[in-house]
Amino acid sequence: YYRAIARANLAIENIPLVEMDATTRDRLVGECKFLRAYSFYLLVQWFGDLPLITHTLQGDEYYAQTRQPREEVYAQIETDLTDAIAVLKEKNEYAPADLGRVTKGAARGLLAKLYMIKKDWTKAEAQCMDIINSMQYSLLPKYADNFLKVGENGAESVFEIQAVALQTQQAAGPGSSPFNMVQGVRGNPNLGWGFNRPSDNLVISYENGDPRREATVIYVGEILPDGSTQVQDNVEIINERFNQKAWVPAHPGLQDNGPGNIRVIRYSDILLLAAEAKNELNKSGEALPLLNQVRKRARGTNNFILPDVTVTDQTMLREKIYKERRVELAMEQQRWFDLLRWGRAGTVMQAVGKTNFTIGKHELLPIPQTEIDLTSGRITQNPLY
Template identity: 45%
Template sequence: MKTLNNTYIIKSLGVALLSTTLLVSACKKSFLDVDPQAQQPSSQFWTSADDATKAVNAIYANLRSWENVAFPALVIESVGSDEADKGSTPNDATFWNLYDTYTVTSTEGSLQSFWTGQYQNINLANQVITNIPAIEMDENLKARFIAEAKFLRALSYFRLVRAYGDVPLRISIPKDASEYNVPRAAKDQVYAQIEQDLTDAATVLPQNYPATDLGRATKGAALGLHAKVALYQKKWNDVLSLTNQVMGMGYALFPDYEKQFRTENENNSESVFEIQAELLPGNGPASNSQYSQVQGVAGVPGGGWGFNVPSTALSAAYEPNDPRRDATIIFRGEITPQRDTIPTTVPNPMYNQKSYVPFRLRVSNFNEGAQQNIRVLRYADILLMNAEAANELGDAGRALTSLNLVRARARGNNPLTVLPPVTATDQATLRNAIYKERQVELAMENDRYFDVIRQGRGLEVFGPKGWKANKNEVWPVPQQEIDLSGGLLTQNPGY
């Protein structure tokens, strides 16, 4: 369980006092648009260790904002895949269909919201990296704060470069008006900056924290995210080296696949990085996550809105008796392991079980499931990246070892006839087995869409839904950004 005290990173709303305004998007259904508390003029900030702590906490706080975890993130990172459908009712938030069918145009608002959310994070990180060095404070803590900011900046740039390709690269605070308007940097340049940030972070960040700082970026998180960035660039030697380092750091697969996603098991042995969230009565600004709310079971008290639901293709993707199917999908009419009855009358046949919070934990006047952390990187992903890199480098034995660890945990106490160990050593056959394992192990975790694209299988997998090669590898750049740049920013081909 999360430790509840004043220093815990999620309890501080953070600061919007920094030199640019922190914008918060609201949703008409349920979102408390509360002014940040305890603002200070920027001229009185950046003077103490306490200011530095608040500034770093502000980045973490923004990670769970609407733009980062709710509609904008889900339409950009999930619903375009074959594993997820829009959900809810046909006439509710119909713009989701534009992403599901790849017919979205550059003026659709969620493109802008997701872009804005990532650059908010980057702006907050840049202010930390720029201003904390001048503060008189403990040098070790100063270095750690800067490393945390670099990790979080890298995370947002990774999300941006996957979604839009070339993007403006901002690694410092603009000194004057001439530095505000910058062109898109080449994707390779963005990736190079991400890798530099993660390399810097990994040299400083600790492997573990005390309970009061649980959830902050660690050395393992920096190495693990770096491995994923390298995976997207097919730097197989780097992927193998980085994942091997993480595999030697004490992480372990959580014994029960389903239970690892419940709130009582957050930050467990498998967690490499999670976006922290908590529901604190009396503290609405710190309890603002809508990640679970927008995906929760619609039509039941304590449920949610019912968006981003598992597809029939996902349901059919699992091998016979794979326990992960029932641990990933809440089916209409079932009784959950937490004893919630799902009526046969709910609008959708399936819902995301990984974002599910038991209905009894709902607190009136707060978002459903606001206490649910968002899993960003799990040890199972590290093992599967290790398996993929080893296979691409011709080491089938190592690939099989890592792959079968993931399958063995999923199998649980079932006999070996359930999810039997993979034995194929042919590179192409093993590659497909690893791709399949990624699909079912990481289902509904906002990984599938860009995973398939970086594998070069977009047309094969998403073509039946309307996906087009040489266009839909990325989403359109928000038209508002192009307009604000005076045309300096350019649009992606095909849009």
């Protein structure tokens, strides 16, 4: 991600030097600022305080870096995203050939997520409602379509990382993604690695009949969308299962990388963030329709499942929203960040048997020792490591 930040810095510095239409120039710089903000957004949640690099480093600058307080990183993310929102296009303003580029809605969505981390409910609500009121996005009628080829860059997509499989035996060739490979079904014909498996705790968390479980979990014996069947790969693994949302059809000769886009922000995520922010602002009457919009899509035409939530007590509704985020966004790399901002990471991990999880330590990753050594200790280790 620091490589992405370095590339963004280089582009931000040099794009204005190229003779071109001013609107296009500003938009391209805005896209780069979004990508820089997105990289810092991930890094600050993984590691906490960070080297805050916003220009192209020269010479010994590489080795003089120190960690800046996360509040300063948050401020830089906010600045970059605010700048980006001012110059980016809405989704429907892009030509079909440019579908997948960063949009105004994507920048608003990431900024809303930042405000949720900071518990700035009013600003988070405002960003979410700007997205909703823009009429640029809608829920796909069928939940599972979000994670198939047909759903890529679709009506529900606010931001996704584009990928294409290439004829290479590298784990990630240019433009390809190891995302599918690492989580893919093991064994023939998929030849995936089978990591990031749905847990028992997740599987039993769905309400009876919730179709989202089937769209999220691949079970042994299941017929996949391409007609292949998942077979037992390891008899030592009980209840072997895989991440359906990362599944792509097998591509002979392309086993080491996948063509599936990575869905980063979906419209349902925005609806649930808006509901959560409104509930924290004691607007349960406005939060409920947003929450129930997500549940309505999930149940489809089966009115015997997933009834509307009607509770208006703030504490009870908060728990309903938390639960809905878990099942709606399961296996989409949102859960851990949610647990962190809710302050529940340690208690949840210990409750599911991760007794070696140390609160105050394992919420963050350790700083690689190589980074500490390269800076002669200027970059320091996280607590308790």
